[in-house]
Amino acid sequence: MINFTSALYLGLHHPSRLLQPWQQLSLGVPAALTEPPGAGEVAQQLAQLQGCEQGVLLPSTLHLFWDLFGMLFQQRAALFLDEGTYAVVRWGVEQFRAKGGEVHTFRHHDPDALLAQIKRLAYGRRKYPVAIADGFCPACGRAAPVGEYLEIVRHFGGVLVLDDTQALGILGEMPALHSPYGKGGGGVLRWSGNSGPDIIVGSSLAKGLGVPVAVLTGSRKLIKRFKTASDTRVHGSPPSVAVIQAARHALIVNRSQGDWLRQRLAQRVTRFRSGLAAMGLNTIGGWFPVQILRGIDGNEAVRVHQFLSRQGIQTVLSRPRGSSVVHLSFLMTARHTAGEIDHCIDVLATAIHGFEETLIVKETKYSDFIK
Known part of the structure; x- marks a missing residue:
């Protein structure tokens, strides 16, 4: 059987014999009290790979975006959602909406539509705009216009949130005709040459890097605030030690063979x-x-x-x-x-x-x- 259904794009499998051993899968305490062994180190390596200052691991992107939009609701944000954004992000946005948050959508990959929406609905309301999009959209085969989105939200004192699950491990710096994915696998920020403290990136490693764990990356200030506000880091289990070791192995392979x-x-x-x-x-x-x-x-x-x-x-x-x-x-x-x-x-x-x-x-x- 030839399988063309797997999203393990780089073909990474991480058999247990190649991972560092562990004595227990969980410490039995939430991440808000004690991070699992290796979690901070792996999160920091992922943040550097993506071009961000700091990172934090979560069990999945559902946990990640649920907590992220819960935090943004407390900060009087108005959300502007690219209509092509993936379902898991939308589930987090729906929690924001259910609490009474202001949510608007705009045409897929259309910076002019985003600008028009922000001008019409958010400017002058004492709410800062948060634009949300997938870093890369497989349904249309194009990367988001990250630079244009970023320029717009910066003008209004807002932030850009990206789900970079598809691009992490695949896209990277200096794409060229003979090397369309670029180098390093750091994702769409590296690929597009964008960075800054007003960018928040949520990604699963389950596709390009082959590990079922998520990472939120951004500025040190943002990650510190997120850790304080996160509910799932208090009420849910953190990533297991086995998954963290698999993520560590994925980063090693990415550096040596990626x-x-x-x-x-x-x-x-x-x-x-x-x-x-x-x-x-x-x-x-x-x-x-x-x-x-x-x-x-x-x-x-x-x-x-x-x-x-x-x-x-x-x-x-x-x-x-x-x-x-x-x-x-x-x-x-x-x-x-x-x-x-x-x-x-x-x-x-x-x-x-x-x-x-x-x-x-x-x-x-x-x-x-x-x-």
Whole structure:
């Protein structure tokens, strides 16, 4: 079975034999009292990787954004949400709204729409604007216009909140034609060349770095305030020692092999897109490892998905936010071989050719009928 459903983009697995040993999984106390061993060190390394001053680990992005927007509610913020933002962020925003907070949405990746919303609704109300977006959107295959968002919120004394889960471990500094992901894997801030104390970044390591843990990074002042305000650090369990050791291992691998893995991943994506182009097909996603097939959707996408599954190729059926139409997606990882990519293209060509022949037969029969 060839798997194109895994978001472990760099192919990191972290087997226990490669991790530092631990004597117990948990200390039995909340993080507000005592941080688990290694948590502070790993969080600081992640903050440096992303271009921020400080960080703090949380069990998941749900914990992270729940607490972050709870803190922002106490500070009389007004939220401005990019309408393409991922569901987990929205769950945190809904808590903010349920408490009576002011929430507005603006068109996806549209700085002009953000500016118009802030001017119309927030300016002069003694509330500072908080713009919220995903660092990279796999549904449209583009990074957020981080610099433009940041310029707008800075003008009004606000902050920018990014969910950088997709980009962490993949995007980095100095992207180039031969190295589209850039170097280092620090995420969209490094990739776009932006930084500052008015940026807050929440990320899961579960995709690019392969570890089910989240990190919040930003200025020292922000992280200190967050630790004081966080409810889940008081009432919930912190990340386990095993997960923290896996995160430590992910950072070691990223330093020693990350750029090579990213280059290999880019080669696999390029090979896949070239194979599709030879068939007259293309995808949404550009050079990013999430590739959404264009021109084949709805029932046809379901039929192709089922055909590929019978041939031992796993793919993803997805429905973009705000759409009722199903699309077919392929998730690439650095573990895919060139042979697997080529085999997938061959089977996909067979599937599409077969459906085209069926459609021609049906159209011919219909033509005969209406004559």
